[in-house]
Amino acid sequence: MASTSEKGAAGTADKLAAAFGRQLSLSSRSVHADDHTNDHAAVAPPMHVSTTFRYADEPDKLVPWSDTDPDAADNFWIYSREKAPTATRYEAILSSLLGGPAVSYASGLAAFHAMIVFLNPKRVAIGQGYHGCHGILKLMKKLNGLEQLDLENEADLAKLQPGDVLHVETPLNPTGEARDLAYYRKKADELGCYLTVDATFAPPPLQDPFQHGADIVMHSGTKYFGGHSDMLSGVLAIRPDRARGGGGDGGQPGWLQGLREERLHLGGVMGSLEGWLGVRSLRTLELRVMRQAENAQRLVDWLAAQKKAGGNVVADLVYRIQHASQQPEASDPDSWLRKQMPNGYGPVFSLWLKTEEHAKRLPSKLFLFHHATSLGGVESLIEWRAMSDAAVDRRLVRVSVGVEGWEDLRDDLLQGLQALNAELKN
Numbered sequence: 001m002a003s004t005s006e007k008g009a010a011g012t013a014d015k016l017a018a019a020f021g022r023q024l025s026l027s028s029r030s031v032h033a034d035d036h037t038n039d040h041a042a043v044a045p046p047m048h049v050s051t052t053f054r055y056a057d058e059p060d061k062l063v064p065w066s067d068t069d070p071d072a073a074d075n076f077w078i079y080s081r082e083k084a085p086t087a088t089r090y091e092a093i094l095s096s097l098l099g100g101p102a103v104s105y106a107s108g109l110a111a112f113h114a115m116i117v118f119l120n121p122k123r124v125a126i127g128q129g130y131h132g133c134h135g136i137l138k139l140m141k142k143l144n145g146l147e148q149l150d151l152e153n154e155a156d157l158a159k160l161q162p163g164d165v166l167h168v169e170t171p172l173n174p175t176g177e178a179r180d181l182a183y184y185r186k187k188a189d190e191l192g193c194y195l196t197v198d199a200t201f202a203p204p205p206l207q208d209p210f211q212h213g214a215d216i217v218m219h220s221g222t223k224y225f226g227g228h229s230d231m232l233s234g235v236l237a238i239r240p241d242r243a244r245g246g247g248g249d250g251g252q253p254g255w256l257q258g259l260r261e262e263r264l265h266l267g268g269v270m271g272s273l274e275g276w277l278g279v280r281s282l283r284t285l286e287l288r289v290m291r292q293a294e295n296a297q298r299l300v301d302w303l304a305a306q307k308k309a310g311g312n313v314v315a316d317l318v319y320r321i322q323h324a325s326q327q328p329e330a331s332d333p334d335s336w337l338r339k340q341m342p343n344g345y346g347p348v349f350s351l352w353l354k355t356e357e358h359a360k361r362l363p364s365k366l367f368l369f370h371h372a373t374s375l376g377g378v379e380s381l382i383e384w385r386a387m388s389d390a391a392v393d394r395r396l397v398r399v400s401v402g403v404e405g406w407e408d409l410r411d412d413l414l415q416g417l418q419a420l421n422a423e424l425k426n
């Protein structure tokens, strides 16, 4: 392997692409996009916990913070609220996987907050979806009167002005249904607005929102990037032509520099342990996500087939299955949905049970699915969604599929529904 100094700070992914004459696969980049940050012979990454970093010994080499070029300063460390080596390594991998420079945050909501503060719109059009983002918009309304509009309401969209934000979550929480990004890009262009996308439910390789016109792609890295239910993180990836200074915005500082500078003051940086766990987890992102997505698809297909056949416990107790694969466009190879999600749909789906009581009791009957909120981990979870979302229909359970054997998950759901049926009949 080439040494660190030969690779330099330009980014290993670019150098490897030049050496191979093509972009390397997603998994190769998951394992190698941070190689340029290796400044030790150890193969496994270190975890640097320092909050502060020594300045150069030689007085002539001292460059005050305000004189450094933020775009070229990846190996220049001062204080960990600005940036720290372990989280920077995590960002190096994510920048390659997401297709745009990535900035990490302490949580998904910290990332969403930083994005809204940075873009500073007067209005944000937002759909249903993750309720926490609505909470941030309410805080912003208190601070500066920001107006929240309904993304799915044409009359509301007509109120948007240049510089405002269309925020699209796809696939949606909690149903796993997708929304057409090209449609919203067109709207954003007509209105002079930014298109921001919460892509948490479909990490790479399931979806690339930059291909469909996103200006910023947001992820709760707590979910699939972490993947083991043991770390909080948030990520903003910036469309490349907006990221660097002097680009799309005619001489303005780039969005990468802008977001980093504002993060220094917001203070919502990732911890070093989380950055280290994140690096470890990203190595297996594609393996995990593809397995989880395949498992989910098999379970949804099985549930849908049972429901269609009738005369069984699934047909008796489940009256609706929601997932992108169940949307009508999924059966049309030329549809926006198949173009937007060519590698499969997300690992989360929702079931509507016959009554609220059924939804509340099903989780307690299962052996393999933990009854818990959140998603994206290797463990399958099920949640009576009313537990954490006051606005949702109380008959809904959300399922986040893990990496277990799908037949085991199927049999667990089947025995759980049977046990529930027996209990509620009596």
Ligand SMILES: *Cc1c(COP(=O)(O)O)cnc(C)c1O
Binding pocket: 107, 108, 109, 110, 130, 132, 133, 169, 173, 198, 200, 201, 220, 221, 222, 223, 232, 233, 234
């Ligand atoms: C979990 C989640 C968030 C919030 O992320 P945190 O890391 O919990 O702050 C935002 N959007 C979606 C779609 C999520 O699932």
